[in-house]
Amino acid sequence: xxxxxxxxxxxxxxxxxxxxxxxxxxxxxxxxxxxxxxxxxxxxxxxxxxxxxxxxxxxxxxxxxxxxxxxxxxxxxxxxxxxxxxxxxxxxxxxxxxxxxxxxxxxxxxxxxxxxxxxxxxxxxxxxxxxxxxxxxxxxxxxxxxxxxxxxxxxxxxxxxxxxxxxxxxxxxxxxxxxxxxxxxxxxxxxxxxxxxxxxxxxxxxxxxxxxxxxxxxxxxxxxxxxxxxxxxxxxxxxxxxxxxxxxxxxxxxxxxxxxxxxxxxx
Amino acid sequence: xxxxxxxxxxxxxxxxxxxxxxxxxxxxxxxxxxxxxxxxxxxxxxxxxxxxxxxxxxxxxxxxxxxxxxxxxxxxxxxxxxxxxxxxxxxxxxxxxxxxxxxxxxxxxxxxxxxxxxxxxxxxxxxxxxxxxxxxxxxxxxxxxxxxxxxxxxxxxxxxxxxxxxxxxxxxxxxxxxxxxxxxxxxxxxxxxxxxxxxxxxxxxxxxxxxxxxxxxxxxxxxxxxxxxxxxxxxxxxxxxxxxxxxxxxxxx
Amino acid sequence: xxxxxxxxxxxxxxxxxxxxxxxxxxxxxxxxxxxxxxxxxxxxxxxxxxxxxxxxxxxxxxxxxxxxxxxxxxxxxxxxxxxxxxxxxxxxxxxxxxxxxxxxxxxxxxxxxxxxxxxxxxxxxxxxxxxxxxxxxxxxxxxxxxxxxxxxxxxxxxxxxxxxxxxxxxxxxxxxxxxxxxxxxxxxxxxxxxxxxxxxxxxxxxxxxxxxxxxxxxxxxxxxxxxxxxxxxxxxxxxxxxxxxxxxxxxxxxxxxxxxxxxxxxxxxxxxxxxxxxxxxxxxxxxxxxxxxxxxxxxxxxxxxxxxxxxxxxxxxxxxxxxxxxxxxxxxxxxxxxxxxxxxxxxxxxxxxxxxxxxxxxxxxxxxxxxxxxxxxxxxxxxxxxxxxxxxxxxxxxxxxxxxxxxxxxxxxxxxxxxxxxxxx
Numbered sequence: 016x017x018x019x020x021x022x023x024x025x026x027x028x029x030x031x032x033x034x035x036x037x038x039x040x041x042x043x044x045x046x047x048x049x050x051x052x053x054x055x056x057x058x059x060x061x062x063x064x065x066x067x068x069x070x071x072x073x074x075x076x077x078x079x080x081x082x083x084x085x086x087x088x089x090x091x092x093x094x095x096x097x098x099x100x101x102x103x104x105x106x107x108x109x110x111x112x113x114x115x116x117x118x119x120x121x122x123x124x125x126x127x128x129x130x131x132x133x134x135x136x137x138x139x140x141x142x143x144x145x146x147x148x149x150x151x152x153x154x155x156x157x158x159x160x161x162x163x164x165x166x167x168x169x170x171x172x173x174x175x176x177x178x179x180x181x182x183x184x185x186x187x188x189x190x191x192x193x194x195x196x197x198x199x200x201x202x203x204x205x206x207x208x209x210x211x212x213x214x215x216x217x218x219x220x221x222x223x224x225x226x227x228x229x230x231x232x233x234x235x236x237x238x239x240x241x242x243x244x245x246x247x248x249x250x251x252x253x254x255x256x257x258x259x260x261x262x263x264x265x266x267x268x269x270x271x272x273x274x275x276x277x278x279x280x281x282x
Numbered sequence: 283x284x285x286x287x288x289x290x291x292x293x294x295x296x297x298x299x300x301x302x303x304x305x306x307x308x309x310x311x312x313x314x315x316x317x318x319x320x321x322x323x324x325x326x327x328x329x330x331x332x333x334x335x336x337x338x339x340x341x342x343x344x345x346x347x348x349x350x351x352x353x354x355x356x357x358x359x360x361x362x363x364x365x366x367x368x369x370x371x372x373x374x375x376x377x378x379x380x381x382x383x384x385x386x387x388x389x390x391x392x393x394x395x396x397x398x399x400x401x402x403x404x405x406x407x408x409x410x411x412x413x414x415x416x417x418x419x420x421x422x423x424x425x426x427x428x429x430x431x432x433x434x435x436x437x438x439x440x441x442x443x444x445x446x447x448x449x450x451x452x453x454x455x456x457x458x459x460x461x462x463x464x465x466x467x468x469x470x471x472x473x474x475x476x477x478x479x480x481x482x483x484x485x486x487x488x489x490x491x492x493x494x495x496x497x498x499x500x501x502x503x504x505x506x507x508x509x510x511x512x513x514x515x516x517x518x519x520x521x522x523x524x525x526x527x528x529x530x531x532x533x534x535x
Numbered sequence: 536x537x538x539x540x541x542x543x544x545x546x547x548x549x550x551x552x553x554x555x556x557x558x559x560x561x562x563x564x565x566x567x568x569x570x571x572x573x574x575x576x577x578x579x580x581x582x583x584x585x586x587x588x589x590x591x592x593x594x595x596x597x598x599x600x601x602x603x604x605x606x607x608x609x610x611x612x613x614x615x616x617x618x619x620x621x622x623x624x625x626x627x628x629x630x631x632x633x634x635x636x637x638x639x640x641x642x643x644x645x646x647x648x649x650x651x652x653x654x655x656x657x658x659x660x661x662x663x664x665x666x667x668x669x670x671x672x673x674x675x676x677x678x679x680x681x682x683x684x685x686x687x688x689x690x691x692x693x694x695x696x697x698x699x700x701x702x703x704x705x706x707x708x709x710x711x712x713x714x715x716x717x718x719x720x721x722x723x724x725x726x727x728x729x730x731x732x733x734x735x736x737x738x739x740x741x742x743x744x745x746x747x748x749x750x751x752x753x754x755x756x757x758x759x760x761x762x763x764x765x766x767x768x769x770x771x772x773x774x775x776x777x778x779x780x781x782x783x784x785x786x787x788x789x790x791x792x793x794x795x796x797x798x799x800x801x802x803x804x805x806x807x808x809x810x811x812x813x814x815x816x817x818x819x820x821x822x823x824x825x826x827x828x829x830x831x832x833x834x835x836x837x838x839x840x841x842x843x844x845x846x847x848x849x850x851x852x853x854x855x856x857x858x859x860x861x862x863x864x865x866x867x868x869x870x871x872x873x874x875x876x877x878x879x880x881x882x883x884x885x886x887x888x889x890x891x892x893x894x895x896x897x898x899x900x901x902x903x904x905x906x907x908x909x910x911x912x913x914x915x916x917x918x919x920x921x922x923x924x925x926x927x928x929x930x931x932x933x934x935x936x937x938x939x940x941x942x943x944x945x946x947x948x949x950x951x952x953x954x955x956x957x958x959x960x
Contacts, residue, residue, distance in 0.1 A: 083850065086849060119846075119850035127862060137853075141851070192851070265370045266375065267371065274372060278370055278372060279297050280295075
C-alpha cells in the first residue's frame, strides 16, 4: 500500500476558540515515522472524535497531547502542540503538571488496586490539592457525582475499585481523571471493553462533561463517533486526511478515503 | 485540487461485507424494476387516452396493486439495511434516495391509474378529443422524463438528472397552455364542462407525474453529490450539484 | 458433497482411537513421573525420620547423689569460681562405685566409661543454679555414654552387646531391671553446641549460627536486591552498559556456589580482613550468592505489574518515583518476597561456599553475635556425617530433620506472607 505523501488535510482542521493546537506534528518510533505533519485544533468545550483504521496513528496522536509517549524511549516528536498557546514540548514544561491539566482515560478500565475512595483521591493527593480530609472527601464525592457513579458506590467507598463492573470501573477512571480538575480529557477507546449499556452510560457522561471540559476521543466505533462528537478527524496511515463537523463526515465525507472507511469498504 | 495520491491498489468499489454489497445492489435493481413497471403503466395510460382503447386501461388498474406491493417490499428492505448495516455517507444517501424514489414511483403509478380511470370515462363520449395534442405531447415528455431520471439514477448522471428537471419546466408550461385551451372550450359550451373536467384531471395527473420524475432526479443529485436540492430553483440546483460534485469527484476519482 | 463429508467423518473417527491412546499414554507418563517423585520423597523422608528420630532421645541413669560439702570443700557461701572448680567428677565416680561392685582398676574404668564424660557438667550446672543444694541429695538423670546410648536404643533389643563388655552389660541390665536406666527426650540436642562426644553434641550452636547468618544475608541482600531490581527495571537507561550488567546478573545466578566462597575468602577475608568463620562473613558470602536470585525474581515481579496501572498513574500526573513506590512496588512485593525467600532457602542449605571461609571449624560455644565464631546447620551436618562414632549417624539425620523443619517453616511463612499481601489489593 503506497503512502499518501504531503496530504493537505481536507475540511476544517482549525476552529475559532482552540484549546489545543497541533501544528505540523510528526511522530517517529526509531526510524519509522508513525505520524506525518498533522495540524489540528481541538476547540474548547467540544468533543472531537479521532477515527481511522487500526495503526493509523490516532492513538499515537492522542498520546502526544499529554506526552504519554514520553514513556517510550524511542519515540520522538516534531512540530509543536500548544495548550492555550503554550508549547507543551517546550523544555521548561514539566510533564507532571501538564498531565494534571490534560487527563487521560484508557481503553481498558484500569482502576488502581485500591479502594474506590483512594482511586479518586489519588490524583488530588499526589498533586497536593487538599489540606484536610474533609476537602478530599468533598472532591471525591463531587468527582464521583460528575462521573455518574456516586449513587452506585456511596455506601461502599472502602470497597476495592477492581470489584466494580467494567462500566463502573471505567466511570471510576473518569472520576479519577476529573478529580484533578483537568482542562482537557483524552479518551483512548474508552468503551471498547464495555457492553452496550455501559457504553451508552459513558457516552451520556461524555455529553455532560462537554460543558466543563474539552474532550478528544479515539474510537473504533463509527456510530460512537457519530453519537458523541461535534467534529470528527479521520486518520489514515499516520496522516490526517479530513476534519469536518461530524454530521458532514457521516453523510457527505469530503475525501474518498474517509468515505471508503466509514462506509466499510476497508478498515 | 489535484489527485492526492490515493493508493491505487485499493479497491473502494466493494464493501468488506459481500452481503452488504448484494443488499444494496438488490434494492437498487428492484427499484429499477419497479421504475420499468411504472414507466410502462404511464405509457399504457397515455396510449389508452390517445387511442380510446380501453384494454390497457383495465390492465393498468390491475397492475396498480403490483406497484404498491413493490413499494412496500423495497421500503422494507431499505429499513433492513438501515437496521443491520447502519450505512453511512454514500451508502446512507443511496438507501434514503431509494426509499424516497420508490415513494415517488408509487405516486406516479397512482397518477397513471387516475389517468386510466378517466380514460375509461372519456372513451364513451363523442367529443373526448379535447387537448389531444397537449396530452400526447406531455405524455411522451413525462415518459421520457421518467426513463431519463431512472437512467440518471442508474448511471449516477447528474447532468442527465438536471435535463429531467429542465424538461419538467417545459411540461409545466405545456400544462398551463392546455389549461387555457380547456377553459376556452368550457366557456364556449357549458355542456362540455363535465367532459373537460375529466381532461383536466388527466392533464393534472400527467403534470404531477412530471413533478415526481423531477423529484427522482433530485434524489440522483443527492446520491451523487450529497446536496439536498429539493425545493430549489434550477439555477441553484445546477450550481450546488456541480459544486459538490466537483468536490467529491476531485477526491473520489 | 455428502460423500466427501462421510469420508472426512470416517477419517476423523479412525484417527480418534489413536489420538485417545496418545493422550492416555501421555497421562500415564505424567502419573508415573509424579509417582516416582513422590516415592523418592517418601523413601528419603522415611529414611531420615527412621534414622534421625532416635537422635531426639537420650539414655540416662536416674541417680541420687549426695552433694557432700566436705568432699567438695564448698558451701553455699563459696564464690562462683570455686563452685565451678569443684570436683563433681569425683562425686559421680564415688556414686558409681557405691552402686556397683568393682574390684580391679580396669573394672573401675569400665564402670566410669558408662557415664558420659560430660555428666559432671550436669552437677555443676545444678549447683551453680542453686548453691543451697549443697549438702542435700540431688536426684539427677545422668547422661550415659554414646556406647551405652546406642546399645540401649538399638542393640539391646536384638541381644547384641555393641561396644560394651560382659561386665558393663551386667551392670546395665541390673540398672534396667531397677528401672534406673531409661530413655528420655534429649534436651541436650537442642541446647548444646558441637562436641566430640556424640551424647553431648547438639545443634544449638548451628541453629544460632544459621539464624545469625541468614539475618545478615537478609538484611544485606533484600534491600540491595530490591533496589537493584527497581533501578534496572524502571530507571536505568537501556544501553550497552545496562545490558552487560543484566547479562552478568543472569550469569551470576548460574555460578557454582563454591566460587562465591573463594571470592569471599579472597576479598572479604584477605583484603578487608573480616574475621573468618563468623556469621558476618558467612552472611556476606551468601548475600553475593542470593543477590542474583532476588534481583532476577524482583525484576520479573516488577515486569509482571500490568502496564495499565503505570499508565493510569502517569496519566494522572504521577512522577516516576510516585508510580514506582505507590503502585509498582506494592504490586510487585509478593513476587519479590517469594524470590527473596527462595534465595534465603537456598542460602540456608548452602555448604560449599561456607567451607571456604572457615565455617567448617569445630565450634563448641553457641554464638551470640555475628562476629562470634560459629557454624551453620548444613556444615554441622557435613561435619557429623564425617565423624567416625556410630552415634553421630543418628545425630546427622536429626540435624537434617531440623534443617528441613526450618525450610518448611520458611516456605510456610513465604506462602502466608504472599497470601496476606495479595489479599490487600
